[in-house]
Amino acid sequence: MRKHSTFLTLLGAGCGAVFGLAASAPAHAANPLELNFWLSGPKYEGRVAPCESALPTITSNFREKESSFWNSALTITGYADIHEIAFRPWQSDNIPRRYCTGKVMVSDGKPRTVNFSISEDGGFAGYGQGVEFCVVGLDRNWAYNPACRAAKP
Structure with a gap:
């Protein structure tokens, strides 16, 4: 039972370290392809009911x-x-x-x-x-x- 809890503790610490490193990576702005590919946005026509x-x-x-x-x-x-x-x-x-x-x-x-x-x-x-x-x-x-x-x- 002791080996099992030690393993879970180490696994949790390892996962926490990996997620912590991933979360601390800097965010980058969208490149031109990301800005213009399938992101045309909503096309509002102003059709609103009375x-x-x-x-x-x-x-x-x-x-x-x-x-x-x-x-x-x-x-x-x-x-x-x-x-x-x-x-x-x-x-x-x-x-x-x-x-x-x-x-x-x-x-x-x-x-x-x-x-x-x-x-x-x-x-x-x-x-x-x-x-x-x-x-x-x-x-x-x-x-x-x-x-x-x-x-x-």
Whole structure:
């Protein structure tokens, strides 16, 4: 039994030394072949759905977030004054996003503001449109704090 543990100790030390040497090797910049071979990058076309297309996603994700994480029965019961506030507000080679805002009626009877964005190829694993949203006053984990300002451009 003693020989076995000594062997494992030496094997572990040897592996650690090899990995340590490999990790300490300096990193080199990509050569011209690596820069230009199969690395063309995403080709964004700016095809982002209109603001109204995100409302069903916001409704279901809000209901799931409230019930799963906050043990709350709050749901979104209606929308009003949904409009775009910006489209591709930064330089053109960034991921295209449409920023929108509007009013939501929540099941507690209080109207609130919702800020959201729709991004091209921003869905799960880069497939489909991605939607990020924040309902003012119900950003309980402060992801878009203060008052959902970080959900705007």
